Amino acid sequence: xxxxxxxIKKYFKSKLEDSLDVxxxxxxxxGQNVELIYINSICDTDKIQELVVKPxxxxxxxxxxxxxxxxxxxxxxxxxxxxxxxxxxxxxxxLLTCKSVHILSLKNYVSEGVKKAEVETTIQGPQxxxxxxxxxxxxMIRHRYHQPSLIVEKExxxxxxxxxxxxxxxKKKVDESILKNIKDKINEIKSSKEMVQSAGxxxxxxxxxxxxxxxxxxxxxxxxxxxLNISQGKVVLMIEGAPFSLVLPAVFYDFMSSMEDLYxxxxxxxxxxxxxxxxxxxxxxxxxxYVAITAYNPEIFKVQLALGVAGSRAxxxxxxxxxxxxxxxMMELLTEASIRLPKSIGSTATTVGGxxxxxxxTEAGLVSNIMIIIVSAVAISNFIIPINEMSxxxxxxxxxxxxxxxxxxxxxxxxxLFALIAYLVSLDSFGQPYLRLFMNEAKxx
Amino acid sequence: xxxxxxxxxxxxxxxxxNIVVFVPRILLDDRRNGALSAMLIAIPLGLMISYFFTKxxxxxxxxxxxxxxxxxxxxxxxxxPLIGLTxxxxxxxxxxxxxxxxxxxxxxxxxDIGVLYIALLFLLLVVWASKLxxxxxxxLLEIVLIVNVPVIAFLFLKAIMNDALSWPDMTEASTYxxxxxxxxxxxxxxxxxxxxxxxxxxxxVFNEKINMRPFIFVIFIGIGVVLTTFFIPxxxxxxxxxxxxxxxxxxxxxxxxxxxxxxxxxFFVFLLLYIGVALINVIVHWHVGLELILxxxxxxxxxxxxxxxxxxxxxxxxxxxxxxxxxxxxxxxTVFKLGEWWLRLRMPNEYILVLAIILYVWRKRR
Numbered sequence: 019x020x021x022x023x024x025x026i027k028k029y030f031k032s033k034l035e036d037s038l039d040v041x042x043x044x045x046x047x048x049g050q051n052v053e054l055i056y057i058n059s060i061c062d063t064d065k066i067q068e069l070v071v072k073p074x075x076x077x078x079x080x081x082x083x084x085x086x087x088x089x090x091x092x093x094x095x096x097x098x099x100x101x102x103x104x105x106x107x108x109x110x111x112x113l114l115t116c117k118s119v120h121i122l123s124l125k126n127y128v129s130e131g132v133k134k135a136e137v138e139t140t141i142q143g144p145q146x147x148x149x150x151x152x153x154x155x156x157x158m159i160r161h162r163y164h165q166p167s168l169i170v171e172k173e174x175x176x177x178x179x180x181x182x183x184x185x186x187x188x189k190k191k192v193d194e195s196i197l198k199n200i201k202d203k204i205n206e207i208k209s210s211k212e213m214v215q216s217a218g219x220x221x222x223x224x225x226x227x228x229x230x231x232x233x234x235x236x237x238x239x240x241x242x243x244x245x246l247n248i249s250q251g252k253v254v255l256m257i258e259g260a261p262f263s264l265v266l267p268a269v270f271y272d273f274m275s276s277m278e279d280l281y282x283x284x285x286x287x288x289x290x291x292x293x294x295x296x297x298x299x300x301x302x303x304x305x306x307x308y309v310a311i312t313a314y315n316p317e318i319f320k321v322q323l324a325l326g327v328a329g330s331r332a333x334x335x336x337x338x339x340x341x342x343x344x345x346x347x348m349m350e351l352l353t354e355a356s357i358r359l360p361k362s363i364g365s366t367a368t369t370v371g372g373x374x375x376x377x378x379x380t381e382a383g384l385v386s387n388i389m390i391i392i393v394s395a396v397a398i399s400n401f402i403i404p405i406n407e408m409s410x411x412x413x414x415x416x417x418x419x420x421x422x423x424x425x426x427x428x429x430x431x432x433x434x435l436f437a438l439i440a441y442l443v444s445l446d447s448f449g450q451p452y453l454r455l456f457m458n459e460a461k462x463x
Numbered sequence: 464x465x466x467x468x469x470x471x472x473x474x475x476x477x478x479x480x481n482i483v484v485f486v487p488r489i490l491l492d493d494r495r496n497g498a499l500s501a502m503l504i505a506i507p508l509g510l511m512i513s514y515f516f517t518k519x520x521x522x523x524x525x526x527x528x529x530x531x532x533x534x535x536x537x538x539x540x541x542x543x544p545l546i547g548l549t550x551x552x553x554x555x556x557x558x559x560x561x562x563x564x565x566x567x568x569x570x571x572x573x574x575d576i577g578v579l580y581i582a583l584l585f586l587l588l589v590v591w592a593s594k595l596x597x598x599x600x601x602x603l604l605e606i607v608l609i610v611n612v613p614v615i616a617f618l619f620l621k622a623i624m625n626d627a628l629s630w631p632d633m634t635e636a637s638t639y640x641x642x643x644x645x646x647x648x649x650x651x652x653x654x655x656x657x658x659x660x661x662x663x664x665x666x667x668v669f670n671e672k673i674n675m676r677p678f679i680f681v682i683f684i685g686i687g688v689v690l691t692t693f694f695i696p697x698x699x700x701x702x703x704x705x706x707x708x709x710x711x712x713x714x715x716x717x718x719x720x721x722x723x724x725x726x727x728x729x730f731f732v733f734l735l736l737y738i739g740v741a742l743i744n745v746i747v748h749w750h751v752g753l754e755l756i757l758x759x760x761x762x763x764x765x766x767x768x769x770x771x772x773x774x775x776x777x778x779x780x781x782x783x784x785x786x787x788x789x790x791x792x793x794x795x796x797t798v799f800k801l802g803e804w805w806l807r808l809r810m811p812n813e814y815i816l817v818l819a820i821i822l823y824v825w826r827k828r829r
Contacts, residue, residue: 314573320727426584427573432735433584436607436742440592443603454602455609 023053023114029099030055030112045071050080053114060109062126070113070122080115087113087120094121108182127151132158133261138240138404140278147239148261152184155241155256155263159186162245167191173204175257176214182258183208183220186244191251196448200253200266217262220255224266231414233407234447236268243277267447273408274298297402302416302438304396305342306423306431308389312338314427326388333383339424341385345393346420348375350413353397467674469601472608473665473747474513474681477658479608479615480744482692483712483737484563485802489651490693491705499640501648502689508649509656510682514675516817517659519824520666521673528663528820529758535824543759549663549816550755552809557748558786559802561585564741566795567710571734582790589742590779593749598668600750607743611736618733619691621719628698635702636694647803650810652689660813661747664754709795753778 027042034040039059045052052074056066069090077083087093094110096102096119102112109125129150136147148155156170167190173183183204187197207223214220221235238244239262244254247265255264265272274294279287312331316324334341352371356364376394379385396416403409415438422434445452490498523531528549532542565585569578592603622628662669696711699718708714717730726732756778789798 314575315731318726318728318731320725323725422584426581427576428731428735429568429573429576429581429738430584432738433588433742436739437588437592439606440588440595440603443599443606444595451599451602453606455605 023116023119026099026102026112026114026119027053027055030103030106033103034106045074047075048078050078051116052080052083054111055106055114056111056124057106057109060125061111062109062124065124065126066111069124070111080117084115084118084120087122090122092123094123096121104180107180127153129154135240137406138238138243138276140276140281143277143281144240144242146241148241148244148256148263150259150261152182152256152258156184156186158241159244159248159254162241163188163248165190168248173208175204175208175220176211177209178212179214181214184256186248186254186256188248188251191249192253193251196267196450197253199448200255204255214257216260217255217257217264220257221264224264232270232411232442232445232452233273233405234268234445234452236265236272236405237262237407238265238405239263240277246277246280247272267450269447269450270442270453273405274403276404294402294404297399298412301396301400301402301412302419303431303435304392305346305416306419306434307428308392309339309342309420310423310426310428310431313424318428327386330386330388334386335383339420341389342392342420345379345385345389346396346417349393349397467669467671467677469605469665470517470662470669470673471677471681472601472604473661474656474658475612475684476604476608476740476744476747477661478655478685478688479612480560480740481655482688484560484567484710485799485806486651486654487692487696487712488709488799489803489806490648491696491711493645493648494636494693494697494702494705495639495642497639497642497645498648498693499637500642501644501646502652502693503640504644505649505652505656506686506689509653510685512653512814512817513656513659513681514678515821517662517673517678518675519821520662521669521675523666524672525667525670527665527667527754527758529755530667532820535827537820537823545816545819546755546759548812549660550752552812553660553748553755554752554782555805556809557589557745557752558782558789559798559805560741560748561589561745561786562789562798563802564738565790566798567713567734568738570710571713572731578790579787582787585742585745586783586786589745589749590776590783592746593753593779594775595750597665597750597754600747601665601668604743604747607739611739614732615736615740618716618719618729621721621729622695622716623691625719627718628695629701630698632702633694633698636697647807650806653810654806655689655692656685657809657813660817661751664751709799749779749782752782 030042034057037057039057041054041056041058043054043056045054054066054070069092070087073086074083077086094105096112102110102119102121105121105123106112108123109127110121110123113120113122127150132149132154133147134145146158148158160168165188167188169185169187169189171185173185174180175183185201185204203224211223214223217237221233221237224235236247238247244263244265248254252268253266255266257264275291279290282290311318312327316328318324319327331338331341348371352368355367355371359367372394376390380387380390400409400413400416403412419431419434419438423431426433439453442453443451490502493501520528520531523534526534529542529546532546537545561582565578565582568581569576573581592600595603692712696705696708696715699705699715700708700711705711713730713734716733717728719729720727721729753775757775760774760778789801793801
C-alpha cells in the first residue's frame, strides 16, 4: 500500500509540474500521517481546514478518521489515477493515508451569482437568469420543477477546456429517440474541438451542416423558460461557465414566443404574439416592397400615395434599391455600434446616427423622407422578435428578399417570401419539423 | 398520425388553382354550345370518381400507388407504362400551369421584365421545392393555403357582392342549360375535381384511413367553385363581351376596388396571392410526378463525381427544360391550344387509369 501511495505521488508530481498553487501537504500526529494533494486556487481552503485538517487532529485514530471521511457529502471513491487527476483539476482533494486513497471534491467556484435576466426581459414574470455555476443552475431548475423524473447527467466538452456539461430532461416526457440522437451527437463532438466555452459555440458544433442561417437550437438565459421546455419534453444542455443554456429541439414558434405571453391575460398574450408576426412581416418585406413598388409597379398604390412617394423621391438622384441599401447599411452599422460600445457612449451614437444623420440625409436629397420612415419601421420591428438568434437571422434574410425583389419586382418579392417559408419548412431540428401549422395538436397525440 | 385534412387541402388546392386560367376560358368559349349542361354532368362525375378512388386508396394506408400495384400483383409490363403515363400527365399539368402564370405575370404585373427571367425565377423555386420530402410538401401547402385563402375568399365575396355584377347576363347564360353538353367543357370542368389524383403519392404519409365525412363539403364547395368560375366573368363583361378576353377572370377582378385600403386595385392583391397558390400547385404536381417516376426508375449507382446531380434533380431538370423550350418557342395561342388538347386527353386517360386499377383489384379480391 505504501508503494501505491508513492506511485500516486509520483504520478501527480509528474503531471502537475511545479506550479505555485499545487499543494502537497502532510499532516503528522502521534505517529500517524496523511498526505493531501490539491490545487489551492480552485479549492475551498476554509473547507479543507474545517472538514479535513481539524478532524484529523481531533479524531486521532486513523481508522475512525477514514470512516468520518467516507461520511462526508463530497466524498468520492478512488478509482484510478487519471480520474483522480481530473478531480484535482476541478477542485478536488486527494487524501493519502498509509493504507488507502480518498478523494473529496471541495471546489470553490467563482461566479457572479444569480443575476437578473437581461437578454430576455419580462415585465412581471420571474426575474432570475441562469448563472455561470452549474450547481446553482440545477438548484434553480429543481426548485421550479419538482418532479422525481427530472434527470441530470454529466458530460464534458472540449478536449482542452474540458468544461462540464449538464444534460437535463424529464425522463417521463422526453422523446427517447431524440434524447439518444442528442447523446450520440454529443459523444461524437465532445472532443472534436480544443476549446468550447459558450453555449453558442457548442450549438455550432451540434448543427449538422456547417453553414446555417436559422437557429435550430434555442439559447436561453431564463430559468422559467428552461423549466417550461423541460415540461414539454425537451432536452436542456448547460455548459459550465456560461450563463446560457441550450434547448433542443427548438422549432420556429419557440423563437417567436416570449415567456411574457404566458404571464399575461389570454387575449393580451395572443395580441403580443400576433404583433410579433406583424413585426416580422414588416421587417422582412418592407425594404423589398419599397423597391418593387417604386421601381416596377407604382400603380399598385392609390394615386395619391403613389404621387406622394414619387414626390418625396424627386430629389433623390439614384434608383430606389441604392437608396434602400444605403439606408439599411447605415442602420445596421448603427445597431452594431450601439451593441459593442460601452453603455455610457451608446446613447450618443444612436442620437448622432439616428436623428442627425436621418435628418441631414433627407435634407441633402440623398434619401427620401419615406425611406427614413421605412428604415426606422424595419429596425424597430426587427427588435420585436424576442429571441436574439432569430432576430439576427431575419436581419440577414431581409437582404436576400431585397435583392430578389430588386431583380424581380413584386413577383420577386412573392417568390422570395414563398422560398423563405419553403426553406423554413424544409428544416429539421433533431427530427422535429421546424415549421408547420398546428404544431401543438401533433404534440398532443 | 397524419390528419385527413391534408387530403382535403389537396382537393381544394386543385379547385382553387384551376379556376382562373384554362378552365374558365374553355367554359366561356363554349357558353353557347353546351358549357352549362356539360358542367352539370361533370360535377357528379368528377365527385364520384374522386370519392371512389379515395376510398380505394385508403384501403392501403401508408402506401402510394406504386406500392399498391406491387401488393395486388398488377402485371409488371402494365405497371411501368401506367405509372409513367400518370407521371407524364402530372408533369405536364405543372408545366401548363407554370406557362400560364408566367404569361400572366409578364402581362399584368411585370411587363418590364423578360419572360425567361420570370420563368427562371419560378423554376428555381419549383424545382428545389418539389424535391422536398412528401410530408414537407404538405406542410408547405397548408401554410400557403391558410395564409392565402382567407384573403382570396374575401375578394371572391367582394366580387359577388359588387353592384356592377350584371344579373340579367348571368340569367341569359343559364338559359343555355338544355344544349347538348360539349366534350371540351366536360373535360375542363372535371379537371377542377381532379385533385384526388395526388393521393397516389401522398397516401404514403396518410397512415390512417381518410375520414370521408367532410367530403360533403367538397361537394358544396365544388359546385360553388364551378358556378363562380363560369358566371362571375359573364356578370362583369356581359354574355357577349366575355368572349373577348384571354384571361377573363383576372381582368374581371380588376373591376373591383377597395376604397379604404393602401391598395385600391384588388387585382394586384388577387394576382400576387394567386401566384402563391399556382406555385404550390405546380410544386405538388411535380412532386407527385417525380415520385412516380422515381418509383419506376432503377436504383441509382453510387457516383464519385457530380454527387449533387441526383436522379430526382435530373428528372426535374429535364422537365424544366421542356418548359423553358415551350416558353421560348411557342406563342400564347399555341400554348393555349396545347392546354386545350391536354385537357381533352387528360380526362379519358385519367378515368381509364383509375377505373382499370379499381376494377383489377375488385376482380382479384372476388
